[in-house]
Amino acid sequence: MSAADASILLVDDHSVVREGYRSVLQKQPGLRVIAEAADGAEAYRLYKSEAPDLVIMDLSMPGIGGIEAIRRIRQWDKGARILIFTMHQNAGFAVQAIRAGARGYVTKTSPPETLVRAVMDVLAGKIAISPDIDHELALSRLGGESSAADVLTAREFEVLRLLLAEKTTDEIAETLHVSPKTVANLHSLIKDKLGVGSDIELVRLALRQGLLTEPDLGEA
Template sequence: MGNVRLLIADDHAVVRQGIRQILSDAPEMQIVAEASTGLEALELVRNERVDVVILDLSMPGLSGMETVKRIRQDCPNVPILVLSMHSEEQYAVRAIRSGAAGYLTKDSAPEELVAAVRSVARGHKYVTETLAERLAFEIERGSDRLAHETLSDREYQVMLLMAEGLRGQDIAERLALSSKTVSTYRARLLRKMNIGSSAELTRYALRHRLIDT
Protein backbone atom coordinates (compact mmCIF):
# COMPACT_ATOMS: atom_id res chain seq x y z
CA MET A 1 0.00 0.00 0.00
CA GLY A 2 1.28 3.49 -0.89
CA ASN A 3 0.79 6.60 1.19
CA VAL A 4 -2.70 7.05 2.63
CA ARG A 5 -3.76 10.70 2.72
CA LEU A 6 -6.08 11.36 5.65
CA LEU A 7 -8.58 14.00 6.68
CA ILE A 8 -9.47 14.08 10.39
CA ALA A 9 -12.81 15.71 11.20
CA ASP A 10 -13.56 16.26 14.89
CA ASP A 11 -14.56 19.40 16.75
CA HIS A 12 -12.12 18.74 19.60
CA ALA A 13 -8.50 19.67 18.88
CA VAL A 14 -7.22 17.31 21.58
CA VAL A 15 -8.97 14.39 19.88
CA ARG A 16 -7.49 15.29 16.50
CA GLN A 17 -4.06 15.46 18.12
CA GLY A 18 -4.60 12.06 19.73
CA ILE A 19 -5.52 10.52 16.38
CA ARG A 20 -2.41 12.09 14.84
CA GLN A 21 -0.26 10.55 17.54
CA ILE A 22 -1.78 7.08 17.11
CA LEU A 23 -1.39 7.13 13.34
CA SER A 24 2.16 8.49 13.49
CA ASP A 25 3.33 4.92 14.14
CA ALA A 26 1.99 3.90 10.72
CA PRO A 27 4.59 5.21 8.24
CA GLU A 28 2.30 5.09 5.20
CA MET A 29 -0.31 7.39 6.76
CA GLN A 30 -0.15 11.11 6.03
CA ILE A 31 -2.60 13.54 7.63
CA VAL A 32 -3.16 16.25 5.03
CA ALA A 33 -6.09 18.16 6.54
CA GLU A 34 -8.17 18.67 9.67
CA ALA A 35 -11.72 19.94 10.11
CA SER A 36 -13.76 20.92 13.15
CA THR A 37 -17.20 20.95 11.48
CA GLY A 38 -19.03 18.87 8.91
CA LEU A 39 -19.08 21.73 6.42
CA GLU A 40 -15.31 22.19 6.74
CA ALA A 41 -14.82 18.48 6.15
CA LEU A 42 -17.04 18.55 3.08
CA GLU A 43 -15.17 21.53 1.63
CA LEU A 44 -11.76 19.94 2.26
CA VAL A 45 -12.73 16.62 0.68
CA ARG A 46 -13.89 18.50 -2.40
CA ASN A 47 -10.67 20.50 -2.72
CA GLU A 48 -7.89 18.27 -1.35
CA ARG A 49 -6.68 14.87 -2.49
CA VAL A 50 -7.90 12.68 0.35
CA ASP A 51 -7.85 8.88 0.51
CA VAL A 52 -9.72 8.35 3.80
CA VAL A 53 -11.87 10.55 6.04
CA ILE A 54 -11.91 9.87 9.79
CA LEU A 55 -15.15 11.48 10.95
CA ASP A 56 -16.77 12.23 14.29
CA LEU A 57 -20.57 12.25 14.29
CA SER A 58 -21.09 14.92 16.96
CA MET A 59 -19.91 18.17 15.43
CA PRO A 60 -21.66 21.56 15.38
CA GLY A 61 -23.72 22.59 12.38
CA LEU A 62 -24.11 19.96 9.67
CA SER A 63 -24.85 16.66 11.40
CA GLY A 64 -22.42 13.77 11.16
CA MET A 65 -24.86 11.57 9.25
CA GLU A 66 -25.60 14.34 6.77
CA THR A 67 -21.85 14.91 6.36
CA VAL A 68 -21.39 11.21 5.56
CA LYS A 69 -24.16 11.33 2.96
CA ARG A 70 -22.89 14.50 1.30
CA ILE A 71 -19.29 13.30 1.12
CA ARG A 72 -20.50 10.06 -0.43
CA GLN A 73 -22.60 12.02 -2.90
CA ASP A 74 -19.81 14.42 -3.91
CA CYS A 75 -16.80 12.10 -3.57
CA PRO A 76 -18.08 8.51 -3.78
CA ASN A 77 -14.58 7.03 -4.02
CA VAL A 78 -13.43 8.46 -0.67
CA PRO A 79 -14.16 6.00 2.17
CA ILE A 80 -15.33 7.34 5.53
CA LEU A 81 -14.36 5.78 8.84
CA VAL A 82 -16.64 6.99 11.63
CA LEU A 83 -14.85 7.36 14.98
CA SER A 84 -17.49 8.23 17.53
CA MET A 85 -18.11 8.54 21.25
CA HIS A 86 -21.50 6.91 20.66
CA SER A 87 -21.93 3.18 21.16
CA GLU A 88 -22.59 0.89 18.22
CA GLU A 89 -26.17 0.41 19.42
CA GLN A 90 -26.79 4.12 19.03
CA TYR A 91 -25.41 5.00 15.61
CA ALA A 92 -23.39 2.28 13.87
CA VAL A 93 -26.10 0.78 11.66
CA ARG A 94 -27.29 4.24 10.62
CA ALA A 95 -23.73 5.27 9.78
CA ILE A 96 -23.13 2.22 7.59
CA ARG A 97 -26.50 2.68 5.89
CA SER A 98 -25.61 6.31 5.21
CA GLY A 99 -22.46 5.23 3.39
CA ALA A 100 -19.69 4.98 5.98
CA ALA A 101 -17.10 2.29 5.26
CA GLY A 102 -16.48 1.56 8.92
CA TYR A 103 -17.46 2.43 12.47
CA LEU A 104 -15.34 2.52 15.62
CA THR A 105 -15.96 3.93 19.07
CA LYS A 106 -13.41 6.25 20.63
CA ASP A 107 -12.62 3.74 23.35
CA SER A 108 -11.26 1.28 20.76
CA ALA A 109 -7.63 0.20 21.04
CA PRO A 110 -5.13 2.33 19.06
CA GLU A 111 -4.06 -0.65 16.95
CA GLU A 112 -7.69 -1.19 15.96
CA LEU A 113 -7.87 2.35 14.59
CA VAL A 114 -4.76 1.74 12.49
CA ALA A 115 -6.20 -1.55 11.22
CA ALA A 116 -9.53 0.11 10.40
CA VAL A 117 -7.90 2.91 8.39
CA ARG A 118 -5.83 0.40 6.43
CA SER A 119 -8.90 -1.71 5.74
CA VAL A 120 -11.13 1.06 4.41
CA ALA A 121 -8.20 2.52 2.42
CA ARG A 122 -8.04 -0.82 0.57
CA GLY A 123 -11.72 -0.55 -0.29
CA HIS A 124 -13.03 -2.90 2.41
CA LYS A 125 -15.63 -2.40 5.10
CA TYR A 126 -14.49 -2.34 8.72
CA VAL A 127 -16.98 -3.37 11.38
CA THR A 128 -16.66 -5.23 14.64
CA GLU A 129 -18.02 -8.75 14.97
CA THR A 130 -20.91 -7.42 17.06
CA LEU A 131 -21.83 -4.84 14.42
CA ALA A 132 -21.56 -7.43 11.64
CA GLU A 133 -24.09 -9.59 13.49
CA ARG A 134 -26.36 -6.59 13.98
CA LEU A 135 -26.21 -5.71 10.27
CA ALA A 136 -27.02 -9.32 9.36
CA PHE A 137 -30.00 -9.17 11.71
CA GLU A 138 -31.18 -5.92 10.11
CA ILE A 139 -31.05 -7.52 6.66
CA GLU A 140 -32.88 -10.63 7.86
CA ARG A 141 -35.59 -8.58 9.55
CA GLY A 142 -36.21 -6.58 6.37
CA SER A 143 -38.90 -3.91 6.53
CA ASP A 144 -40.07 -4.82 10.04
CA ARG A 145 -38.48 -1.81 11.73
CA LEU A 146 -38.53 -0.68 15.34
CA ALA A 147 -40.10 2.68 16.16
CA HIS A 148 -36.81 4.59 16.47
CA GLU A 149 -35.65 3.23 13.12
CA THR A 150 -38.44 5.13 11.35
CA LEU A 151 -36.94 8.49 12.39
CA SER A 152 -34.85 10.73 10.18
CA ASP A 153 -31.23 11.21 11.22
CA ARG A 154 -31.93 14.59 12.84
CA GLU A 155 -35.06 13.31 14.60
CA TYR A 156 -33.03 10.39 15.90
CA GLN A 157 -30.34 12.74 17.18
CA VAL A 158 -32.93 14.86 19.02
CA MET A 159 -34.60 11.71 20.37
CA LEU A 160 -31.36 10.47 21.97
CA LEU A 161 -30.73 13.82 23.64
CA MET A 162 -34.31 13.93 24.92
CA ALA A 163 -33.97 10.41 26.27
CA GLU A 164 -30.80 11.46 28.10
CA GLY A 165 -32.84 14.15 29.87
CA LEU A 166 -31.79 17.29 28.01
CA ARG A 167 -34.34 20.08 27.75
CA GLY A 168 -35.35 21.75 24.51
CA GLN A 169 -33.08 24.77 24.94
CA ASP A 170 -30.12 22.54 25.82
CA ILE A 171 -30.73 20.43 22.72
CA ALA A 172 -31.01 23.55 20.57
CA GLU A 173 -27.63 24.80 21.82
CA ARG A 174 -25.99 21.38 21.41
CA LEU A 175 -27.17 21.01 17.80
CA ALA A 176 -26.98 24.70 16.82
CA LEU A 177 -30.72 24.79 16.08
CA SER A 178 -33.49 27.14 17.14
CA SER A 179 -35.75 26.14 20.04
CA LYS A 180 -38.71 26.23 17.65
CA THR A 181 -37.02 23.75 15.31
CA VAL A 182 -36.25 21.41 18.21
CA SER A 183 -39.89 21.61 19.32
CA THR A 184 -40.97 20.64 15.82
CA TYR A 185 -38.62 17.65 15.80
CA ARG A 186 -39.81 16.66 19.28
CA ALA A 187 -43.47 16.64 18.31
CA ARG A 188 -42.76 14.80 15.07
CA LEU A 189 -40.63 12.05 16.59
CA LEU A 190 -43.03 11.42 19.48
CA ARG A 191 -45.86 11.10 16.97
CA LYS A 192 -43.90 8.71 14.75
CA MET A 193 -42.92 6.56 17.73
CA ASN A 194 -46.39 6.73 19.29
CA ILE A 195 -44.88 7.86 22.60
CA GLY A 196 -46.65 10.30 24.88
CA SER A 197 -43.96 11.73 27.15
CA SER A 198 -40.24 12.24 27.64
CA ALA A 199 -40.26 9.76 30.53
CA GLU A 200 -41.78 7.09 28.31
CA LEU A 201 -39.19 7.92 25.65
CA THR A 202 -36.36 7.43 28.15
CA ARG A 203 -37.76 4.03 29.16
CA TYR A 204 -37.94 3.05 25.48
CA ALA A 205 -34.34 4.15 24.86
CA LEU A 206 -33.10 2.21 27.89
CA ARG A 207 -35.02 -0.90 26.85
CA HIS A 208 -33.41 -0.83 23.41
CA ARG A 209 -29.95 0.08 24.77
CA LEU A 210 -29.88 3.40 22.91
CA ILE A 211 -28.62 5.23 26.00
CA ASP A 212 -26.56 4.15 28.99
CA THR A 213 -28.17 3.44 32.34
Protein backbone atom coordinates (compact mmCIF):
# COMPACT_ATOMS: atom_id res chain seq x y z
CA MET A 1 0.00 0.00 0.00
CA SER A 2 2.77 2.39 0.85
CA ALA A 3 4.82 1.32 -2.13
CA ALA A 4 2.32 2.21 -4.84
CA ASP A 5 0.31 5.40 -5.14
CA ALA A 6 -3.30 5.40 -4.01
CA SER A 7 -5.60 5.32 -7.06
CA ILE A 8 -8.53 7.71 -7.17
CA LEU A 9 -11.77 7.89 -9.17
CA LEU A 10 -13.25 11.39 -9.54
CA VAL A 11 -17.02 11.77 -10.01
CA ASP A 12 -18.62 15.12 -10.76
CA ASP A 13 -20.92 16.21 -13.55
CA HIS A 14 -18.97 19.45 -14.05
CA SER A 15 -15.84 18.77 -16.05
CA VAL A 16 -14.18 22.00 -15.05
CA VAL A 17 -14.70 21.09 -11.42
CA ARG A 18 -13.05 17.70 -11.95
CA GLU A 19 -10.15 19.65 -13.38
CA GLY A 20 -9.98 21.49 -10.07
CA TYR A 21 -9.86 18.26 -8.03
CA ARG A 22 -7.12 17.01 -10.26
CA SER A 23 -5.03 20.11 -9.92
CA VAL A 24 -5.23 20.08 -6.14
CA LEU A 25 -4.66 16.36 -5.72
CA GLN A 26 -1.75 16.14 -8.14
CA LYS A 27 0.30 18.40 -5.92
CA GLN A 28 0.04 15.77 -3.23
CA PRO A 29 2.56 12.94 -3.45
CA GLY A 30 1.18 9.43 -3.14
CA LEU A 31 -2.08 10.15 -4.93
CA ARG A 32 -2.95 9.35 -8.50
CA VAL A 33 -6.19 10.09 -10.35
CA ILE A 34 -6.86 7.14 -12.62
CA ALA A 35 -10.37 7.81 -13.91
CA GLU A 36 -13.23 10.32 -14.06
CA ALA A 37 -16.99 9.92 -14.32
CA ALA A 38 -19.76 12.43 -14.96
CA ASP A 39 -22.66 10.65 -13.28
CA GLY A 40 -23.52 7.89 -10.83
CA ALA A 41 -24.06 5.13 -13.36
CA GLU A 42 -20.72 5.77 -15.03
CA ALA A 43 -19.06 5.90 -11.62
CA TYR A 44 -20.45 2.47 -10.81
CA ARG A 45 -19.20 1.01 -14.10
CA LEU A 46 -15.76 2.53 -13.67
CA TYR A 47 -15.49 1.38 -10.08
CA LYS A 48 -16.04 -2.20 -11.16
CA SER A 49 -13.49 -2.05 -13.97
CA GLU A 50 -10.83 0.10 -12.30
CA ALA A 51 -11.17 -0.84 -8.61
CA PRO A 52 -9.78 2.44 -7.29
CA ASP A 53 -8.59 2.81 -3.69
CA LEU A 54 -10.80 5.86 -3.23
CA VAL A 55 -13.79 7.52 -4.87
CA ILE A 56 -14.29 11.28 -4.57
CA MET A 57 -17.83 12.08 -5.58
CA ASP A 58 -20.35 14.89 -5.78
CA LEU A 59 -23.90 14.32 -4.54
CA SER A 60 -26.11 16.13 -7.03
CA MET A 61 -25.74 14.59 -10.44
CA PRO A 62 -28.05 13.80 -13.34
CA GLY A 63 -29.66 10.36 -13.42
CA ILE A 64 -28.95 8.33 -10.34
CA GLY A 65 -27.65 10.64 -7.67
CA GLY A 66 -24.71 10.33 -5.36
CA ILE A 67 -26.55 8.50 -2.58
CA GLU A 68 -27.78 5.79 -4.90
CA ALA A 69 -24.30 5.53 -6.44
CA ILE A 70 -22.81 4.98 -2.98
CA ARG A 71 -25.25 2.18 -2.32
CA ARG A 72 -24.56 0.42 -5.58
CA ILE A 73 -20.81 0.67 -5.25
CA ARG A 74 -20.88 -0.56 -1.66
CA GLN A 75 -23.12 -3.41 -2.69
CA TRP A 76 -20.48 -4.44 -5.20
CA ASP A 77 -17.57 -3.92 -2.82
CA LYS A 78 -18.23 -3.77 0.91
CA GLY A 79 -14.84 -2.23 1.50
CA ALA A 80 -15.21 0.65 -0.97
CA ARG A 81 -13.95 4.00 0.30
CA ILE A 82 -16.06 6.90 -0.86
CA LEU A 83 -15.52 10.55 0.03
CA ILE A 84 -18.36 12.95 -0.73
CA PHE A 85 -17.27 16.38 -1.90
CA THR A 86 -20.26 18.60 -2.50
CA MET A 87 -21.68 22.10 -2.35
CA HIS A 88 -24.44 21.09 0.03
CA GLN A 89 -23.66 22.46 3.45
CA ASN A 90 -26.48 20.50 4.97
CA ALA A 91 -26.37 18.05 7.83
CA GLY A 92 -29.26 16.03 6.41
CA PHE A 93 -27.34 15.19 3.26
CA ALA A 94 -24.29 14.27 5.30
CA VAL A 95 -26.29 11.90 7.48
CA GLN A 96 -27.78 10.22 4.43
CA ALA A 97 -24.41 9.89 2.72
CA ILE A 98 -22.64 8.39 5.73
CA ARG A 99 -25.55 6.07 6.37
CA ALA A 100 -25.40 4.88 2.77
CA GLY A 101 -21.76 3.99 3.28
CA ALA A 102 -19.67 7.07 2.53
CA ARG A 103 -16.50 7.41 4.61
CA GLY A 104 -16.27 11.18 4.44
CA TYR A 105 -18.20 14.37 3.72
CA VAL A 106 -16.48 17.62 2.75
CA THR A 107 -18.08 20.79 1.38
CA LYS A 108 -16.73 22.56 -1.68
CA THR A 109 -16.36 25.79 0.26
CA SER A 110 -13.63 24.11 2.28
CA PRO A 111 -10.03 25.14 1.52
CA PRO A 112 -7.99 22.65 -0.53
CA GLU A 113 -6.06 21.59 2.57
CA THR A 114 -9.26 20.30 4.13
CA LEU A 115 -9.98 18.14 1.10
CA VAL A 116 -6.45 16.76 1.04
CA ARG A 117 -6.60 16.07 4.73
CA ALA A 118 -9.90 14.26 4.35
CA VAL A 119 -8.52 12.16 1.50
CA MET A 120 -5.61 11.08 3.68
CA ASP A 121 -7.88 10.32 6.62
CA VAL A 122 -10.23 8.18 4.57
CA LEU A 123 -7.33 6.30 3.00
CA ALA A 124 -6.09 5.67 6.53
CA GLY A 125 -9.46 4.16 7.42
CA LYS A 126 -10.90 7.09 9.33
CA ILE A 127 -14.18 8.88 8.85
CA ALA A 128 -13.66 12.46 7.68
CA ILE A 129 -16.18 15.28 8.14
CA SER A 130 -15.40 18.90 7.34
CA PRO A 131 -15.67 21.38 10.23
CA ASP A 132 -18.68 23.27 8.91
CA ILE A 133 -20.71 20.07 8.69
CA ASP A 134 -19.53 19.02 12.14
CA HIS A 135 -21.00 22.27 13.36
CA GLU A 136 -24.27 21.78 11.48
CA LEU A 137 -24.60 18.30 12.89
CA ALA A 138 -24.04 19.57 16.39
CA LEU A 139 -26.69 22.23 15.87
CA SER A 140 -29.24 19.79 14.53
CA ARG A 141 -28.60 17.62 17.58
CA LEU A 142 -29.14 20.49 19.93
CA GLY A 143 -32.13 21.83 18.06
CA GLY A 144 -33.92 18.65 18.94
CA GLU A 145 -36.92 19.52 16.78
CA SER A 146 -38.07 16.66 14.59
CA SER A 147 -34.90 16.57 12.58
CA ALA A 148 -34.77 16.81 8.88
CA ALA A 149 -34.80 14.05 6.35
CA ASP A 150 -33.03 11.65 8.64
CA VAL A 151 -36.32 9.97 9.38
CA LEU A 152 -36.20 8.84 5.77
CA THR A 153 -34.40 5.78 4.55
CA ALA A 154 -31.81 6.11 1.83
CA ARG A 155 -34.29 4.95 -0.76
CA GLU A 156 -36.93 7.38 0.35
CA PHE A 157 -34.45 10.23 0.40
CA GLU A 158 -33.40 9.45 -3.13
CA VAL A 159 -36.99 9.47 -4.33
CA LEU A 160 -37.54 12.77 -2.56
CA ARG A 161 -34.52 14.25 -4.29
CA LEU A 162 -35.83 13.21 -7.68
CA LEU A 163 -39.31 14.47 -6.90
CA LEU A 164 -37.90 17.85 -5.98
CA ALA A 165 -35.99 17.85 -9.24
CA GLU A 166 -39.37 17.98 -10.94
CA LYS A 167 -39.23 14.46 -12.24
CA THR A 168 -42.44 12.57 -12.92
CA THR A 169 -43.30 9.34 -11.18
CA ASP A 170 -42.59 7.37 -14.33
CA GLU A 171 -39.23 9.03 -14.90
CA ILE A 172 -38.19 8.21 -11.35
CA ALA A 173 -39.31 4.62 -11.74
CA GLU A 174 -37.22 4.46 -14.89
CA THR A 175 -34.02 5.80 -13.31
CA LEU A 176 -34.35 3.62 -10.21
CA HIS A 177 -35.41 0.53 -12.14
CA VAL A 178 -38.54 -0.09 -10.09
CA SER A 179 -42.24 -0.07 -10.81
CA PRO A 180 -44.04 3.29 -10.98
CA LYS A 181 -46.32 1.89 -8.31
CA THR A 182 -43.44 1.60 -5.93
CA VAL A 183 -42.41 5.18 -6.56
CA ALA A 184 -45.94 6.37 -5.90
CA ASN A 185 -45.95 4.29 -2.76
CA LEU A 186 -42.71 5.79 -1.53
CA HIS A 187 -43.97 9.25 -2.41
CA SER A 188 -46.95 8.64 -0.18
CA LEU A 189 -44.80 7.18 2.58
CA ILE A 190 -42.46 10.16 2.49
CA LYS A 191 -45.30 12.58 2.98
CA ASP A 192 -46.55 10.48 5.85
CA LYS A 193 -43.17 10.34 7.57
CA LEU A 194 -42.57 14.05 7.19
CA GLY A 195 -46.05 14.81 8.41
CA VAL A 196 -47.23 16.76 5.41
CA GLY A 197 -50.49 16.31 3.60
CA SER A 198 -49.74 17.65 0.15
CA ASP A 199 -46.93 18.03 -2.31
CA ILE A 200 -47.07 21.76 -1.77
CA GLU A 201 -46.28 21.38 1.91
CA LEU A 202 -43.61 18.91 0.97
CA VAL A 203 -41.75 21.40 -1.21
CA ARG A 204 -42.00 24.14 1.36
CA LEU A 205 -40.62 21.83 4.04
CA ALA A 206 -37.77 20.91 1.73
CA LEU A 207 -37.09 24.60 1.22
CA ARG A 208 -36.95 25.28 4.94
CA GLN A 209 -34.55 22.41 5.45
CA GLY A 210 -32.23 23.52 2.68
CA LEU A 211 -32.86 20.53 0.47
CA LEU A 212 -33.63 22.84 -2.44
CA THR A 213 -31.02 25.16 -3.84
CA GLU A 214 -32.01 28.41 -5.47
CA PRO A 215 -29.43 31.07 -6.24
CA ASP A 216 -29.65 34.46 -4.62
CA LEU A 217 -30.96 36.65 -7.41
CA GLY A 218 -31.27 39.75 -5.31
CA GLU A 219 -33.96 42.38 -5.82
CA ALA A 220 -35.38 43.27 -9.18
